[in-house]
Amino acid sequence: MSCIYILHENDEWTVHLTDRLEELGLPYETWHLRAGSIDLSETPPEGIFYNRMSASSHTRDHRFAPEYTSAVLAWLERHGRVVVNGSRALALEINKAAQYMALETEGIETPKTIVASGNEELIEAADRFTNEPFITKHNRAGKGLGVQLFKSKEALATHAKSASFEPSIDGLTLLQAYIESPESYITRCEFIGGKFLYAVRVDTSEGFELCPAEACRIDDLACPAPEAEETAAPLDQPPMFQMTENVDPELIEKYERLLRSNDIQVAGIEFIRNAAGEVFTYDINTNTNYNPEAEAKAGTYGMLELAQYLGRLLAEHTQVQA
Structure with a gap:
């Protein structure tokens, strides 16, 4: 039976998605690609394959997970499998220089x-x-x-x-x-199915004296492990993550065009605004995660939307195969 296959290297980040898949009653398997082997002469199983490989995998002692994932994706794509965030997405995930060239190609300004x-x-x-x-x-x-x-x-x-x-x-x-944000925040735009879902403003005022765009360490803060304790912010202090509508629609259109051009279906794209109001985009994250506190206040849930999207792809694939 066809199912949803999740290609990843971090169980703590993946459980948030599998919980939603179970909630929706969708069949799935997880492929942990920290190591393994594939026989290139064999035919991959039928289904939907979602790549969640991370550029920071080596910090979890999974040094060659991206390289192995690249081989697996080539195998899947050779056999015409439906792959969400395929080879091109992985190539950009692990190469910021390539990200900037892809952004500039679409007329999206990046920092020098x-x-x-x-x-x-x-x-x-x-x-x-x-x-x-x-x-x-x-x-x-x-x-x-x-x-x-x-x-x-x-x-x-x-x-x-x-x-x-x-x-x-x-x-x-x-x-x-160095792009300095006068209000000490960056904005992250989330996309599912190549379409804009929402934008979240991330407060970086508590960060250390580095680029505020990176200092927020959004990979960690946006996706706490299930057992992590949440600490409430002081009553007079705004939350670190909060939804925002202060995003230029033309910029969103450029981001969506960028995703189409690079065959990326799921991503978070981050930008920062300087004192003159100029916007600089500095990161494409194809292993996107979501902040539960901000989502709960807005009533929008990224992992649920993602699970539903994968479910629709599976249903379409199953219908074609019937």
Whole structure:
């Protein structure tokens, strides 16, 4: 019998979706791709395959999970299986430089960014930021990996030559213009089926002195493990996550076009607005998660919408196969 297959490497992030699938009575299997093997001469099972591989998998000792997932996706796509967030989505998930080029192709502005391979090359690249602060970040990232704020080449050189410097797992470090949000927040737009679902404003005022766009560590905060304790915010303090309608419809249209062009069905796209009101998009997250507190207040539930979307795809696929 056809079912929904979830390709992933993190049980704590996946249970929120499987709970919804069970609630809807939808058949599913999870494929944990931290390791494994596939016989390329065999035919994949029938069903809907949803890829949730994360760029930060190596931080959970799943170093080669993305590479293995790439092989699995190639196998599925070769046999014409319905894949949600296929090979192109994975390629962008693990390569921020590729993300920025995809965004720029659709006329979406990104922060000034330099890609550096090599320690000395990284330091020399700082010469291209004249009298302006910049940040470093890992090219294969997630969870704010490698994000540091610098105000001079000398400060970067000191850090890059120190024991505290952690290179990106793919050997590429990004230098990026520091975009300061005057109100200390970023906005994340969620899409399911390639269509806009909602936007959430994320307060970064409690973050450390880094790029506020990454400092919120949205991968962790938006998706607490089931056993995590929730701490209520003070009564006079707004919640860290809250729904917002302050998003330009033209920007949403560009985001949807970007997703269509890159065969991405499920994603969270993040942007930041500077003091002049200019918007810079800095991240496409194809392993998206949702904040339950913000959703409960708005009455909109991302994982439920996602489960329903996968259910519709399964029903359509089953009808075609009949």
